[in-house]
Amino acid sequence: MKELVIMSGKGGTGKTSISAALAYLAPEKVLADCDVDAANLHLMVGARQRESHGFVAGFEPEVNVTECVKCGRCTALCRFKAIDNGAITSPFACEGCGVCAFNCPAHAISMRDKSAGRWLVSDTRFGTMVHAELGLAVENSGKLVSRVRLETKKLAEKQKVPLIITDGPPGIGCPAIATVTGADLVLAVVEPSLSAMHDLERLRNLCGHFKVPIAVCINKATLSPANTGALKESLAANDVPVVGEIAYDSVFRTAVQTSRTVMEIDNIKVQEKILELWYNLSALLGVTHNESVVHKLDRKLKSFAGWV
Amino acid sequence: MIVSIASGKGGTGKTTVALLLAAARPGATVVDCDVEEPNCHLFLQPGRGEERQVTVMRPSLNTELCDGCGRCAEVCLFNALAITGKKVLLFDELCHGCGGCILACPPKAVSEAAKPIGVVRAGAATRNSAGTKLIDGLLDVGSPTASPLIKAMKETLAAQGDIIVDCPPGTACSMVAAVADSDFCLLVTEPTPFGLHDLGLAAGVIKLLGIPAGVVINKSDGGAWDDAVADWCAQEGIPILGRIPHSEAFAHEYAEGRISPEYLADARAIWGKLGREGDCR
Ligand code: SF4
Ligand code: SF4
Ligand code: SF4
Ligand code: SF4
Numbered sequence: 001m002k003e004l005v006i007m008s009g010k011g012g013t014g015k016t017s018i019s020a021a022l023a024y025l026a027p028e029k030v031l032a033d034c035d036v037d038a039a040n041l042h043l044m045v046g047a048r049q050r051e052s053h054g055f056v057a058g059f060e061p062e063v064n065v066t067e068c069v070k071c072g073r074c075t076a077l078c079r080f081k082a083i084d085n086g087a088i089t090s091p092f093a094c095e096g097c098g099v100c101a102f103n104c105p106a107h108a109i110s111m112r113d114k115s116a117g118r119w120l121v122s123d124t125r126f127g128t129m130v131h132a133e134l135g136l137a138v139e140n141s142g143k144l145v146s147r148v149r150l151e152t153k154k155l156a157e158k159q160k161v162p163l164i165i166t167d168g169p170p171g172i173g174c175p176a177i178a179t180v181t182g183a184d185l186v187l188a189v190v191e192p193s194l195s196a197m198h199d200l201e202r203l204r205n206l207c208g209h210f211k212v213p214i215a216v217c218i219n220k221a222t223l224s225p226a227n228t229g230a231l232k233e234s235l236a237a238n239d240v241p242v243v244g245e246i247a248y249d250s251v252f253r254t255a256v257q258t259s260r261t262v263m264e265i266d267n268i269k270v271q272e273k274i275l276e277l278w279y280n281l282s283a284l285l286g287v288t289h290n291e292s293v294v295h296k297l298d299r300k301l302k303s304f305a306g307w308v
Numbered sequence: 309m310i311v312s313i314a315s316g317k318g319g320t321g322k323t324t325v326a327l328l329l330a331a332a333r334p335g336a337t338v339v340d341c342d343v344e345e346p347n348c349h350l351f352l353q354p355g356r357g358e359e360r361q362v363t364v365m366r367p368s369l370n371t372e373l374c375d376g377c378g379r380c381a382e383v384c385l386f387n388a389l390a391i392t393g394k395k396v397l398l399f400d401e402l403c404h405g406c407g408g409c410i411l412a413c414p415p416k417a418v419s420e421a422a423k424p425i426g427v428v429r430a431g432a433a434t435r436n437s438a439g440t441k442l443i444d445g446l447l448d449v450g451s452p453t454a455s456p457l458i459k460a461m462k463e464t465l466a467a468q469g470d471i472i473v474d475c476p477p478g479t480a481c482s483m484v485a486a487v488a489d490s491d492f493c494l495l496v497t498e499p500t501p502f503g504l505h506d507l508g509l510a511a512g513v514i515k516l517l518g519i520p521a522g523v524v525i526n527k528s529d530g531g532a533w534d535d536a537v538a539d540w541c542a543q544e545g546i547p548i549l550g551r552i553p554h555s556e557a558f559a560h561e562y563a564e565g566r567i568s569p570e571y572l573a574d575a576r577a578i579w580g581k582l583g584r585e586g587d588c589r
Contacts, residue, residue, distance in 0.1 A: 009345055011477050012319010016502070037478035038316040038506045059385055079407055092484050092517065097406030098385045111385065136512045139481035170318040170477055171344040173447070173454055193563035195323070195347035202345060224563040248556070256500045257533055 001156055002285045003149075003164040005034075005183040005212075008190065009199020011170040014219040015189045017252050018274070019167035020044040020261040023126040025278045027288070029163040031124065032152040033131035034179040036117070036144045041167045042131055043259055047122035055119055055132070055147060057140040059096040059111040061088065067108035074100035074109065092137050116140050119147055121155070128155055142174035149179070162287050172199075172206045181210050185285055187243070191220040192227035200231075204240065215284060217244035217277055243284065244277030246270060310471045311582060312490035314514070316506025318477035320496050321526035321552070323347050325575075326474040327567045328552075329494075331437035332575035336470040340444035341486035343426065343457045348474055350565055354431030354442045362445070362460040363422035364453060365405050369396055373417035380409035380418060405456075424448070426457045428464055436567045454482035462489070479513045487514065492582055493521040494549065499533035504540060511546060522549040524578065529554040550578040 006022070008015040019041055023031050033041040041047075061083070068086035075084050082094035086108060101109035117135040121128065130152040132144050149166070156164050166183070169175040180186060186207050190200045200216070207214040216235055221228045228245075235242055251267040262270055282289040313326045323340075327348065330338050340348040367380075367389075376394030388402035389409060400423070410418045426447040433440040443464060445457045454476065462473075475486040487493055493514050497507040507523070514521045523541050528534055528551040541548050552571050561568040 010319060010347070011317050037480050038509055040317070040502045040505060043501045043505060077407070077411065079405065092488070095404050095406060096385060097404055097408055098383065099406050099408045099411065102383050102408060103411055134480060136479050136509065137481075137484045137516055141478075141480045173344045173482070175480075176344075191563070194350045194565045195345070198347065198350060199345045220559075220563075223560055227563060248559075253500070256502055257531070259501055 001153075001162055001164065002184045002287055003166060003182075004185050004187060004281060004285060005166045005168050005179055006187045006189060007168040007176065007180070007203060008170060008188060008196070009172065009201075009203040010196050013189045013191045013196055014252055015170075016040045016044065016167055017255060017262060018187075018189050018217060018219065018277075019165060021263050021274045022278055022281070023124075023165055024261045024263040025275065025289070026163055026165060026282075028161040029127060029165050030152055030156040030159060030161055031127060031129035032148055032164060032166040033129065034145045034148055034166050034175065035169040036132040036134040036141050036148065036175060037169060039131050039133065042122060042124070042129065044256070044261060045124035045126050045129065046259070047124045047129055047131070049120055049122045051121040053119050054115060055117045055144055056113045057116040057143045058114045059098060060091075060094060060114040061096070061098070061101055061109050062112050063088065064108045064110070067106050069106045069108075071105060074104055077103055114138070117144055119144065119151060121151070127161075128159065130155060141169070142178040145169065145175045145178035163285070172202050176203075176206065177210070180207060180212050183212050185281070186212050186214045187281060188214055188216045189219050190216055190231065192218060192224045192231055194227070197227065197231055204238070213284075215241045215243045215281070217246070218242060219246050220248040221245050222247045241284070243280035244273060246273045246277075309492065309582070310473060310490040312473040312475050312487040312493045312519075313496060314475040314483060314487055314493055314510050315477065315496040316479060316509040317502065320498050320503060320506070322477070322496050323351075323474055324526065324562065324567070325494065325496050325524055325552070326472050327351055327436065328571055328575035329472050329578065330440045331567060331569070332572055332579055333470055334437075334439045336472055337441040337443060339461060339471060339473045340442065341458045341461065341473055341482070342476040343445040343447040343454050343461075343482070344476065346444040346446060348442055349444055351436050351567055352433035352440060352442050353435040354429075354433050357429065357431030359427050359429045360464070361424050361427050362457050363424050364456050365407075365420040366400060366403055366423045367398060367409050367418045368421040369398070370417045370419065373415045374413075375415060377414060379412045379414060383408045383412040425453050428457070428461050430464065455485040458482060458485040479509045484513060484517070487517065487519060490519055493519045494578070494582075495521055495523050495546070496526050497523060497537060498527050499525055499529060499531065499537050501533070504533070504537055507537070507540070511544060522547045522581070524549055525551045527554040528552060547581075549581045550574050
């Protein structure tokens with residue numbers, strides 16, 4: 001089983017739109033949304049939630065006020081300025097380290113499991129999807145990502161599908177690290193803007209660090225032909241394959257606004273480009289692409305029988 | 309006043325709004341808290357200024373004093389310490405620097421040493437909005453500790469004049485570290501289902517933190533999703549402080565590192581409203 005992870009150094013490059021389009025094209029797969037901070041894929045693939053599981057990570061202190069003798073030791077020892085004489089003053093600053101609890105002379109503090117969100121299994125128009133909702137203002141997004149990936153793998157094994165398509169989080173921080181490690185291929189969706197090119201450099205370093213191969217799809221390529229050219233040159237110099245190139249097109253915006261994938265909107269140019277992208281990716285991954293689409297391409301792409 | 313610019317998600321135009329606001333307010337300081345992917349410097353091209361390494365404290369072990377009792381690993385709630393046989397192993401990337409192990413070690417075998425996690429830079433812009441001061445940070449690749457760097461960046465600030473904080477995307481710890489202590493939070497959204505969904509998340513955090521907020525609709529096209537965002541804001545009691553129209557020309561300019569002055573008047577109008585919203589707190 002192969003896992004394709006779609007990343008972008010920066011948000012807004014069209015990562016989720018492309019994930020959804022690939023989900024439409026890939027014949028057999030399980031979907032995962034590892035953007036646990038602000039998941040969006042479910043809005044495009046018509047997710048209907050089937051299971052919801054609580055996600056517990058880390059701890060939070062609970063103070064027994066009747067036992068607290070107001071000695072001030074917790075205030076002095078807490079490095080995150082979260083507690084004052086047994087009162088949690090800034091819950092968002094609390095890291096749940098337990099220093100207050102372990103060092104309270106009155107044993108007035110206990111550490112409780114902290115609820116950090118939920119992970120969900122949904123039925124979508126393109127198969128099963130595992131996704132998550134991180135609790136607001138909590139950390140451990142990396143752990144929740146790992147959980148989503150673990151559950152997706154289990155599901156893919158159970159359903160005996162050859163492919164997992166994962167919509168990754170933006171950035172290169174803990175959730176990105178948790179998404180990339182152990183994946184078979186990272187597809188970086190990049191736009192030819194200075195900021196996105198800068199971010200790609202960092203993403204490339206990250207993938208290099210974790211020894212995961214990376215391929216690039218240039219989206220909105222016509223926004224700056226000069227930058228697109230420079231981008232391709234630098235990718236060629238670094239032996240990073242460009243597996244897709246898509247012109248700037250308002251069809252992406254229309255797709256998002258109408259909760260469809262770009263493959264479901266009349267726009268043969270973009271559809272062909274994405275099909276090409278999918279063929280290139282399936283070749284790199286060694287999974288079969290769906291031949292049924294080839295014959296339809298000349299006329300018009302349609303959804304496969306039995307889907308939608 | 310400290311204005312933070314947030315949105316549940318990247319790509320909605322946080323940096324655009326931050327830069328527009330800076331251009332409309334000479335002398336303001338932009339703090340780019342997106343330490344994983346700082347981008348403001350690409351537009352502002354700050355001249356070489358100060359650069360300071362940021363470190364966090366991490367435990368360091370005196371193996372001669374350690375008797376392998378395992379107490380340190382017991383108190384570390386982040387599983388950053390493990391005992392194998394009689395040896396203590398530290399998994400640096402899991403450590404939060406709480407100091408718990410130091411307090412817990414009976415023979416005082418644990419002390420602390422500074423470990424670099426990135427740099428904080430400060431300089432004056434030479435492009436797009438000359439005169440703007442930029443403070444940004446750059447997290448070392450592979451380091452999961454964005455929040456300490458963001459905090460260090462904010463501590464560099466002598467709190468004077470207007471400060472515009474460009475927050476990292478998301479609703480997790482680093483976004484919270486960035487918006488904390490701001491007087492007002494501008495939530496940037498796009499009129500799409502994605503935009504509205506993420507706006508809801510970001511607004512939830514801001515509400516939890518008790519920071520007054522307003523919305524800027526970026527890439528506004530006057531369509532049905534503009535109305536949907538407006539309805540949602542009305543329902544939540546969050547004012548809409550500005551709309552920046554959808555413009556392919558603007559996107560072209562932006563891609564090549566220019567902030568077109570097209571919407572400066574809109575940005576000035578937002579500042580005007582910010583003042584008022586700030587007053588009526
Ligand atoms: S250390 Fe314990 S007893 Fe002392 S103030 Fe804190 S909670 Fe109260
Ligand atoms: S758990 Fe740690 S961070 Fe939270 S209040 Fe206690 S000492 Fe402070
Ligand atoms: S608590 Fe101190 S002595 Fe015991 S294993 Fe840890 S470092 Fe060694
Ligand atoms: S400082 Fe805190 S988090 Fe780090 S190893 Fe020690 S107990 Fe664990």
